[in-house]
Amino acid sequence: MIDELNQKLNQAFAGRVVRKDLTKKIKEGANVPVYVLEYLLGMYCATDDEASINEGVERVKSILSENFVRPDEAEKVKSKIRELGQYTVIDKVTVRLNEKVDTYETEFSNLGLKGVSISPNYVKDFEKLLTGGIWCILKMSYYYDEEAKGVNPFTITGVTPIQMPNMDLEEVFEGRKNFSKEEWIDALLRSTGMESTKLEQTVKWHLLARLIPLVENNYNVCELGPRGTGKSHVYKEISPNSILVSGGQTTVANLFYNMASRTIGLVGLWDVVAFDEVAGITFKDKDGIQIMKDYMASGSFARGKEEKSANASMVFVGNINQSVDVLIKTSHLFDPFPDAMAGDTAFFDRMHYYIPGWEVPKMRPEFLTNEYGFIVDYLAEFFREMRKRSFSDALDKYFKLGNNLNQRDVIAVRKTVSGLVKLLYPNGEFTKDDIEEILRYALVGRRRVKEQLKKIGGMEFYDVHFSYIVNETLNEEFVSVPEQGGGKIIPEGIGKPGHVYTVGRGDSGMIGVYKIETEVVSGSGKFERSGLGNSRDAKENTLTAFNYFKANNKSISASISTKTKDYLMHVQDIQGIGMTRELTLTAFIAMCSGAMGKPPQSQLVVLGSMSIGGTINKVEELANTLQVCFDAGAKKVLLPMASAADIPTVPPELFAKFQMAFYQSPEDAVFKALGVE
Structure with missing residues (x-):
């Protein structure tokens, strides 16, 4: 299977694929992005002939060792340019206009040179030189003129950006016909360096989702998950068209538009702007998040007098430090975002997709491929063309x-x-x-x-x-x-006597589901409780319910005894959001149900609470409470008559999901819960 896919790739895309283990081998020794390496491998190793590959690898290694500038060897390389008069280097280059002398000047990332003049033709042809810089193969020369004081002796005589010069989409469309869906997914993922045959189907889809921002304009995606799952790898290494903003702090001028220089920021120059570690995102400008929201919604933003548009997709990656179960119960999955964004629903509503990073395994050697995949530069250009x-x-x-x-x-x-x-x-x-x-x-x-x-x-x-x-x-x-949790909290079918569900507000402030389980055993009238933790309110609530039960049980049924039976009650906080104080009425119904040996109606939730004298309190936040009932699987809801006035606050389509029953007193609630006329 594996060999067959390699064969197919080499036949359908001759010269466009490379063996990914070569990239890995060389990458370990040279700190250059994958697309730089594979550009060179594509020139010398795009074949399946072993001898040619070995020869090509040696050639690439020697080019890197001779021409790639390591920061610690910058002086040695400068000396070479001086001594030889001309020399080729591989480095990342950024250009800026020095308007005082009307020339474009370059800055070299590793070589450490600044102020080297470059022909305006190169700047016109490769605009990205002006924004964040690009990796290039540069021909450098050196000429020192004693007469020309202050003129930099280094000059650039040739620039080849490390990017595909052109792209024929028809070639991809035709080539695609030779592959099944599964084979094509494997080919794409291998091109990014992953060995997809070792990954589960769902993981493959999540890895594909990471690529959507590269092919879709103005696509906003967020991926939060554990460390070490390769969340930012695609945006840093795979495409020369995406930029990873590390460290978090940024400015509106850098990201969107610089009013002083009248130049557009990163969103206008890159296909993808990815933020590494969302917890650290901060704007120096007060209106930063507002402008970002505006841009994420419409692909445009207002600066000064004019409206600007751009196509860059926004990616937010970050780490979740707790387990997802805990986060879902106690907070929400956007929790790692900074406080300025954390409560801003309008910001999160602009996310088109949330990739569940916790479903992607941590990267281990067996997940990295040694097979053939597209040269990443070819892949990046294919992605770029598809944006149109x-x-x-x-x-x-x-x-x-x-x-x-x-x-x-x-x-x-x-x-x-x-x-x-x-x-x-x-x-x-x-x-x-x-x-x-x-x-x-x-x-x-x-x-x-x-x-x-x-x-x-x-x-x-x-x-x-x-x-x-x-x-x-x-x-x-x-x-x-x-x-x-696809499984509903409240199961279908008739439950056990003494088991009753309620929905209320927990100590954490969130609304959740609680289950009261009451067992009635022979004894001397004792009342024992468990599951309440340190909640004094809940302990008082359940004791109030028991006292009311002792005083009023005969109006429910003559068969109930509180002298020859013990009542054992356990309260379960199903969603882990902290104990609720709204237990009195439900606890009373649970004791009556257990004492009579009669279960409540199936899929029923009891809402409302009562005071020590049996006065019924209405439900706070009825609409939110009913939504939690629906999500938990409730089909029937028992509601205090006092809450009828709040029904207009509930969306009609939500209200229509339930069979509603209203009660006026605790006793009325018992009969309706147990279906007793």
């Missing part, structure tokens, strides 16, 4: 999106679908099943964003139940997010 096309309507032929998706969700899903079609089916040849697979993946990543927005912003984002409708059959298919 769009497949955002690819799903319309077969599917419609469900009504829980708002306009932002629809845009996000369409962009993800478009990006994945460009990567997998660049020639536009795909089937209904191909699109369905992509569509499901796109919906899950956007729903992950929406689930977190619901946690941060509450009811404004209640509509998270994403679906799509098949045009042919009109069947509606829903997607779930793995970490939210």
Whole structure:
């Protein structure tokens, strides 16, 4: 299988592929980006003939050892240029205009030279020299003139940027026809250095999702996960068209537009601007985040009197230091973002996709490939050309999106679908099943964003139940997010007597699901509780319920005894958000249910609480509470009559999901919960 794919790549893309173990071998000895290395390997080793490869590798090694400038050897290289009069170097070069003397001057990253003049022709041809710089092969010469004081003796006589000079997309479209979907995915991932045959299917899709910003304009994606999973590798090493902003602090001038020099920032010059370690993102300017939000939503931003547009995609990568389970229970998955962004739902709502970094394994040697893949420079140019096309309507032929998706969700899903079609089916040849697979993946990543927005912003984002409708059959298919737990908290079917669910606000301030389990055993009237931790409120609540139960049980059933039975109660904080104080009424119903040996109705949640005298309190934040009930799998809800006035605050489509029953007193609640007339 492996050999077959290598063969196919060499036949369909002769001269465009390279063996990735060569890159690894040389990379370990030379600190240059992968695309620089593979540019050279592509020149000398794009073949499957072993002898030619070995010869080519030696050639590349000697070019790197002689011409690549290591910072510690800068003086030696300068001396060579002086002694030989002319010399070729490989270095990263940045150019700026010195308007005082009207010349373009270069700065060398490793050679340490500044103020070397360069012909304006090169600057016109390669604009990126002016913005962040590019790696080049440069011919340098040296001439010192005693007469010309202050003139730099170093001059540049030739510049070859380390990038593909041209790209024929038809070659890719034709070549793609020779590969199955699985083979093409393997070829793409091997091109980025990963051995895809060692990875699970879901991981392959996440690695493909990392590439979407390179093929799709104005695509905003975020990936948070453990350290060492290669989150920033693609943006730093694989493409000369993306820039990784490390360290976090940036300015509006650098990122968007410099008013003083009237030059556009990184978003206008690179295809992808990636932020490494989101926790450290800070703007020196107060309006930085606002401008970023504006740009992420529309691809344009206002500076001074004019509106500027750009195509760069935004990528946010960072580390999650706790387990995802803990984060989901106690906070939200955008938690690592800095405080200035953390509570800003409008900022996160602009994310088109959230890649679950915790599902990607940590990089180990066996995950790095030794097989053939595209020369990354060729790959980068293919990606760049695909940015000019769009497949955002690819799903319309077969599917419609469900009504829980708002306009932002629809845009996000369409962009993800478009990006994945460009990567997998660049020639536009795909089937209904191909699109369905992509569509499901796109919906899950956007729903992950929406689930977190619901946690941060509450009811404004209640509509998270994403679906799509098949045009042919009109069947509606829903997607779930793995970490939210596909299994419902409240199971179907009749439960046990004494087991009752409620939803209330926990100590953490979040609303969650609680289960009260009551066992009634022979004894002398004792009441024992567990699961309440150190919560004094919860202990008082349950004791109030027991006292009310002792005083009023005969109005429920003559068969209940509090003198010959012991009542053992356990309260479970199912979502780990801290104990709630809204337990009194539910605890009373649980004791009655256990004492009578009668289970509550199936999939029922009891809402509301009561005071020591049996006065019923209404539910706070009814809409949010009902949303939690729905997510937990509740079908029936028992609600205090006092909450009827708040029903208009609940979206009608959410309210319609439940069978509602209203109660006026604790006793009324017991009968309705147990289905006793």
